[in-house]
Amino acid sequence: MSIALATHDLVKNFGGLRATDHVSLTIHTGARHALIGPNGAGKTTLINLLTGVLTPSQGSITLEGDNIIRLSQHARVQRGLVRTFQINQLFADMSPLQSLCLAVSERHHQGRDWWRVAGSNKAFVDEAEDILARFGLRDVMTQQTRLLPYGKQRLLEIALAIACKPRVLLLDEPAAGVPEEERHEIIDILADLPKDVTVVLIEHDMDLVFSFADRISVLVNGALLTEGGVDEIARDPQVRAVYLGESGHE
Amino acid sequence: MLTILFDGIAYGMLLFVLACGLSVTMGLMNFINLSHGVFSMAGGYITAFLINRWGVPFLLCLPLAFLFSAALGMVLERTLYRRLYARSHLDQVLFTIGIVFMAVAAVDYVIGSQQQTVKLPDMLKGRVDILGGSIGLYRVFIIALCGCLAVTIQMLLVKTRFGSQLRAAVDDPRVARGMGINVNTVFAITFAVGSGLAGLGGALGTDILGMDPTFPIKFMIYFLIVVTVGGTSGITGAFFASLILGIADVGGKYYVPQIGAFIIYALMVVVLIIRPQGLFSRSRGK
């Protein structure tokens, strides 16, 4: 099995604070890998390092075997490493259709086309519309994003990433802030993701994690505490201690 | 050459007093204020008025100019500027340019466009020789006074409770509020003091820099260069930036008059290329 994404001894220091502490991860193609850990464990920092928003103090990152440390954020996206954000990062003044058409166009390297009207390529628009339909956003696709209810915005957040046809998809708490009744939509979307796409999921919702993931890494204070299959981790006393507090308080 | 250096230092010190208030308020509230020069103009004009009309001695005019400009600053901050803190930078730029235009035209209309002159006390006239370079006594006075002010302000910032509240608010207004610091009051006081200092600078600078209705526009660029080059995390940045700029400007105009004014603009652009957040700020782009 090939390796989709790997880090080796990744370190990130913010002044005196070590946010990422010698993290070495190996994620195989097609994996459904979850990253869990208490608040402040450094999960989002790790995602930021992987996507190029932050530069590591030490260590390496490889995407499908290539060293991507020197690549900018947008270059990594073009190589197929795409992420979503924990707090919605959307184009508030554009409609979902426009946002997705743009993402699809960019993927086809047509983003610099300054002559043809945006959306004149019917194939791109069709693809955008298909994705929106899959996410249940077709009926709101021409509304301004800022006017959409939170649940729909969260779906758009993921749809936008899917439009980039990722090979490795990093999801930062996709269900964050989504009410119970609407969570199943997110879960269904995740289950429907193509099998050849590698998915790394940060989540606090343990039900979601256990139903979705096949491997789990546990991050505590910036370092990898342990890693293993779902059952292993669920039964691991160290992990339970980290989440439930020291056993002395029971 | 030492004469040029002394002149440059005096000019730099003056720039510091003029611009340090701006440095702090820009860093504090992320508020782009292009009308800072209006308060300098107020200080300069009130000084000229007091001296020429009522014969008030120059040295007494200085604290009066400070108080007048501080009061003006406090009033304008409470009534107008306060509404703009949450607005976009574009809005702040447009608004403060509008204020400058209005102030400049109003002064021109009411008082006229002639240069204001102040009569310096006799003891400040004349020159003295130090280390082989000669320097006017007035400039010595400026260096001494501004130097003391710099030290006082730094002491206030570092040693007093208000100072630490101010520094906390500059660092992170949200957290500061969460700790119970009344950021709005801190800012109001800081703005008033900053405007007062600008007024004091205007009073001091009337003799050296000239004072007419175009002062706020002419010198706006200098203040902004000090703030941009010095960064906004405290007054030490503004202090060293002012000195560097003062010496560079005076030196440049003397040694290479063809491109004299060019030098500080070029210097600023170079600094911004290398360190966009300013020379002395802890890296934190806003």
Place this chain on the structure above:
Amino acid sequence: MSMTPTAHQMMLDQARWRWSESLFWLLSLGVLFAFPSKALLFSQIAIMGLFALSLDLILGYGGIVSLGHAAFFGVGAYAAGLMAKHGLGDPLLGLAGAACVAACIGWLTSFLLLRGSDLTRLMVTLGIALMLFELANRMASITGGADGLQGMMVGPVLGLFSFDLFGKTAYLYALSVLFVLFLLARKIVHSTFGLSLRAVKGNALRAGAIGISASSRLVAIYTLSAAFAGIAGALSAQTTQLVSLDVLDFHRSADVMLVLVIGGVGWLYGGIIGAILFTLMQDWLAGITPQYWEFWIGLVLVCLVLVGHDRIGAAVKSMVARLSGKGGAA
């Protein structure tokens, strides 16, 4: 034929030419025949409109606040002026020269704007404009300095239409150039490139996360904007046969900012409408208080900001949209 438009149609619909636009341009041609004596005023408006349009490209679509856009206007004016003075008097050639020079300077300085905050960009643009002003001042032997450039010989447009005293040729010339460049800007703004600019301006972080390289897009639009501003400056030089230092003055940068804001940032017509309002207002105020009109400009700025110019702009935009039957948020 289906009743509800397809997604494809809806995307294309945003760029559709509206009848209100045709009306606008026909009217702008018609005013010349209705008020032939005001031709010079109209050409002033057209030139200011083009200048404001150029600023809209970087401010409304690129999100760059510039206090020194007059740099490109001035550079273009001097380029065309010097060309006319030294025997290259053909107006279109002058425009081309101005566009090239301004674009070069725009391209070179654009890299300074990529890093740093709003304040940094403000200072850099202001600094560049001031440096060019000083440069023009010092090189008085070439530029004429404060007295202005003397001896410009501007040839007839396309070799056929000489500039007449009443300004008719000037206006038709300026209006044509404005129209052509407007069409170009309109194409760009409605293209995928334009959409990507909107994305960068709206959320630069997410734009990067979907693969957009913000830097190269901003450099491109800044360079184009500089070229447009340079052409506006050249038009000014050619139609008035005058170039003096005030083409690089801070006031010019501030004025064009005001013009754009009055008309509405981010919808291309804002610059032109703002130019109309501004020039008429300037003309009227100059009649009343020629010396202190700066005060009124300041007051307008202050009021606009306090009232909320974007609210005014949005109201105007939605009114126009409703009138011309435009649907949807797209």
